[in-house]
Amino acid sequence: MCGMTNTAQQISARLESCFAHSGFAEPGVDAVRAAAGVSLRTLYKYFPSREDMVVGALDHRHQRYLEGLKEGVPDGPGPAPIHHMIERVAAWMTDEASTGCLFLSALAAHPGSAAIQAAVARHKAETRAVLAEFAQRAAPALSGARRGAIADALFVMHEGQVAASATCGAESAANAAHSLADTILTERVMQ
Structure with missing residues (x-):
């Protein structure tokens, strides 16, 4: 969002809300424009x-x-940063x-869009990078390769927590993620 004007940021915030509540297929141009709170000309000027x-x-x-995941992360070493992240994901979900x-x-909704694929890939890669930071806090004495393995496992756990939250509920998914995080950390740190 760097380089975006204030107007573009406001519109993108409203677009996020619109698509989060209505999906990507449902809202037509008029509904999207109304949700954005601007004229059609202004909407198309920025997007x-x-x-x-x-x-x-x-x-x-x-x-x-990402700001929400990082908010209030306790220092390590130990599992506190990871468990904090799990609770932040549960709250978000x-x-x-x-x-x-x-x-x-x-x-x-847009499987053929290279731009949307790139936005999703960027989000997932940067989420994994944040989880690598949490792994660094949790286990600072480990080698980079072992911390990387923890970060990969945490990323898969994170994605599972997000997916399971929609079907099992955020609390149930968080409880499972806490157990899995303890297993990941115990097995990877103690090796």
Whole structure:
């Protein structure tokens, strides 16, 4: 969102809300424009196509999500940063994404869009990088390769927690993620 004007940021925030609540297939141009709170001309000035609107919404969601994951992370070493992240994901899924991952929904709705594929790939890669930071905090004495293995396992756990939250509930998914995190950390750190 760097380089975006204030108006573009406001519109992208409203687009995120629109697509999160209505999906990507349902809202027509008039509904999207109304949700954005601007004229059609202004909407197209900043987001010239539906694809641009979706990418703008995803970029806004991406920033909010990563900021939310990082908020209040305790220092390590130990499992506290990982368990904190699990609780942050549970809160996000309860408050922001009870129907599942907006990024995967966008990809499912627009499977042929290279721009949307790139936005989703960027989000997933940067989420994995944040989890690598948490692994660093949790186990600073481990080698980079072993921390990387922990980060990979945490990323798969994270994705599973997000997916399971929509079907099993955020609390149930978080409880399973806490157990899995303990197993991951015990097995990877103690090796």
